[in-house]
Amino acid sequence: MKTETPVVKYLADYKAPTHKIETVDLEFHLDDTQTQVFSKMKITPVNGNTLELNGEELKLKSVKVNGEEFSNYKEENEILTLTGLPSEAFTLEIHNEINPKANTALDGLYKSGGMFCSQNEPEGFRRITYFIDRPDNLSVFTTKIIADKKDYPFLLSNGNLIESGDLEDGKHFAVWNDPFAKPAYLYALVAGDLAVIEDTFKTKSGRDVKLQVFVDKGNEEKSHHAMESLKKSMKWDEKRFRLEYDLDIYMIVAVDSFNMGAMENKGLNIFNSAYVLASKETAEDRNFFGIESVVGHEYFHNWTGNRVTCRDWFQLTLKEGLTVFRDQEFSADLNSRSVCRINDVRNLKAAQFPEDAGPQSHPIQPKSYIEMNNFYTMTIYEKGAEVIRMYHTLLGEEGFQRGMDKYFELYDGQAVTTADFTHAMSVANDNYDFSQFRRWYDQAGTPVLDITTKYDEAAKEFTLTVNQSTPATPGQPTKEPFHMPFLLGLLDSAGNDMTLALKNRDDQNDLDRGLLHIKADTETFVFANVNERPVASLNRNFSAPVVLRSDLTDEDFVFLMANDNDDFNRYEAGQALALKNIHAMLKDENHQVDELFIKAWGSILNDNNIDEEFKAVCLSLPSMIDVAATIDIPNYRAIHEAKDKLFKLLANTYKLELASIYNDLSTERPFKVDAKAMGERKLRGFVLACLSTVEEHKELARECFKYATNMTDMMNSLSVMVNENLPGCQESLKEFYDKFKDQTLVMQKWLSVQASSCDDTTFDKVQELMKDEVFDMNVPNLVSALIGSFARNKVQFNHESGRGMKFIAEMIRKVDAINPQSASRLAGAFNDYRKMPADLKEIAKAELTAIVESDKTSKNVYEKLSKTLNS
Structure with missing residues (x-):
């Protein structure tokens, strides 16, 4: 012990x-x-x-x-x-x-x-x-x-x-x-011997602020995107939130060894170099986007975190949830709002929903902790941002801005609590009653909404019944109902939104905005003057962070995919259909995929009115985590094989159309970092992945790699070759290594893509890569790229032999002796402990018990793994 x-x-x-x-x-x-x-x-x-x-x-x-x-x-x-x-x-x-x-x-x-x-x-x-x-x-x-x-x-x-x-x-x-x-x-x-690029920003009041980005010498040309992102952030915050920078200088420093993405220190932000350095030859589009987002996030902290800070660390979401919401809005205003929202929710479902359902589940305002570093979680950040977004949905843009103004008026220069934020939002909006809404701060878990519908043709009435429940979480066996905003649309047969009118309710629930207030365990809403059976578009824009289950039919989902004017729900409808087919394939390997889904997928592929990035997102299949979340004891290898089979079926069904799109997108274009250009590259990469599963296009990825003029195309093709073990894969990996082995940030991509492969050779490959001179156990980014990627590789971590779990347990011990925060992140690989099959669970239990009982274990790792074992 x-x-x-x-x-x-x-x-x-x-x-x-x-x-x-x-x-x-x-x-x-x-x-x-x-x-x-x-x-x-x-x-x-x-x-x-x-x-x-x-x-x-x-x-x-x-x-x-x-x-x-x-x-x-x-x-x-x-x-x-x-x-x-x-x-x-x-x-x-x-x-x-x-x-x-x-x-x-x-x-x-x-x-x-x-x-x-x-x-x-x-x-x-x-x-x-x-x-x-x-x-x-x-x-x-x-x-x-x-x-x-x-x-x-x-x-x-x-x-x-x-x-x-x-x-x-x-x-x-x-x-x-x-x-x-x-x-x-x-x-x-x-303190260091660094290179610096400089610029200035003139504030709305006319002050000139000196801007500096410090990087290692030789990286100056890779830091200009970060500088432009900073200026965009400053301008956006003045326009959207009327907030002006307050010092004479603003500095960013890029550091290779850093535990976090970045840190908002007043006037001197310190960044993981991964979120500063970018060029088309070394950074993917997601890196450019990430730099813009993180630079914005740290700058926005100047007011939401620095000028108004936390009273104690239990209030962490006060600054982080609010600032994530602000950086999400910044990204949405500068890029595709629909795609940004979809990606934010995908991220939430992939990482925060499992956290809410696992041993580390906690409210966005925790009640206790052992090691505070363990609470820099998806729940605090991403779910915290969803709670802020619900304030925005409830109050509307003008009401929310009034609340923000009041927040700074009351609390500038102070250390405050989440209750103080709620108070500001309330008093700025006619003392809005947030008493029930505050349960979002105190209760853990992801609420589930079960929705049934009924249309009465004679009475011209449409009834929506909503049952909300929240599963038990550690320390919270029972939950009180939440107050959640629920955006709704009812579509007629032509795909138009109907006018909403509630029967026998005085409040009318903000129907001009399509907003219902869900407050009770069971709510029934009867809509009058509904002249035909509508198709319900539920929880539009993901207005409440919930698991949604409804009686919508496959035909309804196909209709929503084609007609809903809420882009998020068009995407969700496709995901629902795909998920249903994957489940059927898991139960019966001979299941014939529904023709409705195949045709609906094809209609999105061939829809020329959809922009490229939105199309790529809508065509993607549910993640392995999305599928596993709906299964008591998931078999990740089976999930991977079912998804792979469905993906190949769709690709082969539409191989001619895909080839045509690929050829159109392969026309040489100047490299730009804007929404349209990045969307084109995203769709091209997705189509390449599809075509690479088609026999006559097996060489396409190697060809794309050889002639790639930017890192996005290069990594898209390399990922496809590694994942599908295609011709030219090993040659491409060696060529990549020889070209970039002296650039640590780029080699992280090379390590990660190999450790992420579901192939059974991956385990031995990771052992081999740990001996390579480009890997260093002392650098958190490299640990995350290689060992962390393997830990997140659901198929190989959950390998039937138990070797994946034993390896990650060994790595937790080794990394913990160097950097407890990095080790704690690796420990998250065992969050699925409760859902493991019995044989793997026994292996995991033995490994985790040994770590927890060791007197060499840090409190970071002890807290996480002791919770896991007790779940």
Whole structure:
């Protein structure tokens, strides 16, 4: 057994800090292994004269109070406790030493290549110096950095540069001041020999803001897309939310070794280089899109996260759910809104729905945690964004904007709670009653809506009955009904939306917007003056994040695919039909695929009124996770084989039409990063995948790879060759390796595509790739690309022999000794524990028990796997 069980923290135990750190002056003397940190804090007592400061992996040198040496302190359990302090405001000075080079956890201050870099969210600052390291302690920071000028010509921190100069012995210094009080998690420091590109942005009030993107030398040309994305973000936030940037400078730094995608430190964002660097030769379209989205996300945090921050970490969705919603809207306004919404929901269903149904299930405002890093989850972020979107749907755009304005008016410069956000939305909208809606914050699980319909031709009435239920989740066996917005349309035989009128209801439920309010376990809505049987378009735009089950027929879904003016539901109708056929194929391998579906799929393929990206999305089949979610004990190999069989049937049925589309899209075009060009490449890649399953086109992927002029086409063709084991596959992999082996970001793609193959040779291939010089266990991106991709490979992870699970368990142990956050992410591979077949479950149980009971296991991994075992 573990010698010490990690401590659980509870929301109910929240207490305000005993002291307030008003200002902190930091001075760093940078050194690889002996960095000296001097902290001078002005502190105001709030409750008592005993002060507890957080500190981890620190070597304490001295403590002074009001300039005098102070000895009334003790270090115990990563807390520095000072007693007998003045009852009035005082100055506390601390000198400590840290070892950035040994910090492989990448929390606090660490070395990444030749660069010093920091990551302090959620609790990394305590690895830099002793501090009240919690988000409700807001302080004004001033930072002086001293380092060798040759090795570290750039010395960066938060806020505005107020002083710099040369010192003796080849050293130099820089002093930064951030005038805005902030919690320590938003503190940042970077020092390195970097390249920089610069630009300016003129705010709506006429101020010029200096923009800088710092990258490794030689990568300057790959950073221009990130710079353009930043300027678009700033302009969009001024227009859509009337929010203007507040400092004189905004900096982005790209770092290879980084646990997160990016970090919104005030004025100095630190990014995983994967979300900064892009060129057509090295980045796919999804990378360009991802950079635009993540740059926007971190910039939008300047207001939703920095200017208004969290009182405690249980409120994490306050900033993350809201900011994800904002970045989703940003992407939708700049690209195809329909496709963006479909992709957001696909992501939610693929990752958050299983999280909600598994051992890690938690509300968007958790009630307890052991390791806060484990709660940077899809639930907090993506489901949190869906909850914000429901506010928007309930209130409408104008009402939502009034609520946002009130939020900043009431809480700018403060650390607040999700209840404060709800309060602002309410008071700005005639005291809207969100009391039942608040259950979205407190209850875990994905609600299920069972819908039945009935048409009375004589009475000209259409009845919709909605039953809502939510499955039991860990710690929450029973659930109260949610208040959810439910967008609806009733289509006549010509495909037009009917006018909606409810019978015998006073509120009329916002019918001008097609909005119903679902509040009870069972709701019945009777629509009057319905002159023909309608086809119901349910939960339009995915207005409520639920599992939807209805009595719609196959004919209804075909009709919706062709006629619904809600693009999301056109896509959903196709998914429903495909899912039904895959289920039938799993039950009977000789099942004849429904001709209705085959024809409906073909009608989408041949519809010239649909843009290319939307067409590619609509033609795609449900993911393996989508199918598995509807099965008690999924057999992933069988699911893969059924999907593969259906895909090949469709491809061979429409091979002539597909070839024609491929040829049309193969016409040489200039490379552009816009919605139309990216949509064309997406459809071309999808059609290539289809044609590569047709005997006469087996060589097509190799040909596409050889003549590809951009990374999107190259990876589309390489993926097809690997997945289908097509001619030219090994030659293409070697050519790719020889060309890009010195570019880490590109090699991540090469590793991932091989580890993702469902073929049984993949297991041995991954062992071989781990020995390649391009792989490094110390780099989180590479761990995710190779080992993480295999862990997400449902067929191979769940291999009948148990070898996949044993391998990932071994990797969790090894990675945990280096970087607990990376190991914790790998541990998510076992989230399906409850749904495993008995033989694999026994193997998993033995492996996980050994990890949990080891005294070498981090609290990150312990928390996740102990929950898994207890599920």
